[in-house]
Amino acid sequence: MSGMRSYGDPCGVARGLDVIGERWALLVVRDLLLGPKRFNDLHAGLPGVSPNVLTQRLRDLTEHGVVQRRDLPPPARVRLYELTDWGRDLEPLLLHLGRWGSQTPTTPDGLLGIDSILLSIKAAFDPANAAESSGLYELRIDADTYVIEDTADSLRISRDTAPNPPDATLTTNLDTLRAIYDHQITLATALDSGSLHLDGNEAAKQRLTSLLLASFAPSPRPTNVP
Template identity: 50%
Template structure:
């Protein structure tokens, strides 16, 4: 890897995760382990050779590790080390800062990006529990006055269940589209209390888009 040859902590961090695709690999692993094929699918702009190189560099730096899941799965996955997981607040702050830049691509937002954006763009004040279905993936959204947590799995007695594809959800969460309009268009589905979903939306900062 190239080095800035600068003792500053920022420069040393960029030595490790500043190469193209490196931080996006970290982003994709933030919600849990993934196979190489999963990473390549979720980072469609990367070539297999470049992705392999980034993973190898991140592994050598101690940010990522490989392991084999226990039988009967027995597949090799990549996951963040404890040190690598320390990049989470960096990614959340960077995502919130970057949300003020205009969107210059027509590509859809990914599932991991959407989930991390919920945490990054949360404005304190909402309290409640929702279940979020993003495509085929399920998450529980739990908010206190100060913190919003999004983790994989179903929610116990959620106030509402919200279902949709990433693009439709992002348009309502961050881009000002009305929840009712998305529901009427058949792009989103709400079970339970729609007002709970609206209250969450009211506590999400809008992006520049």
């Protein structure tokens, strides 16, 4: 990897860190889990990284087969970055790391990104406690649309529009969603104020609400953390 020293250890953990152990590398992977992004969109979601460092991380991850570039044809002329199949294999690791990291005793002052909030929904999903019914939901957050496909025993979230009419739709902005996630306001308060809208049949709206609230619940802290 360009500019990165290898641990020189044949253990799989060390070999994996040779690929994704550089600062910002795993966060780039995290922000591509829900779908492809342009460079500017990646940079906007990682405000602490400089353009030069982000360029280097994307180059490194591409060279190692974790990320791939895709150029859209004219008239779009847009270069997208997306995970390869091997890169997507990192999803369980990142979801588990997110659950583990959320138990740390301190929280940085930075703003939580939309990708992190939506991935927390997936991380909190427990098939053992899931309803038997399945559902298709759309989340419209500012100008972006996301799809949640709930099949009772699995949950898929992607940056996309629903292939069929969704069973329920949630429309809001990122500031409102952050406020609910941080327990500054409740979902009911957001609904009453009109800053969040839920549309669809009642059963689907209840199911979507349950998925959100399960992920927004405070994470339990280890008993040995002061």
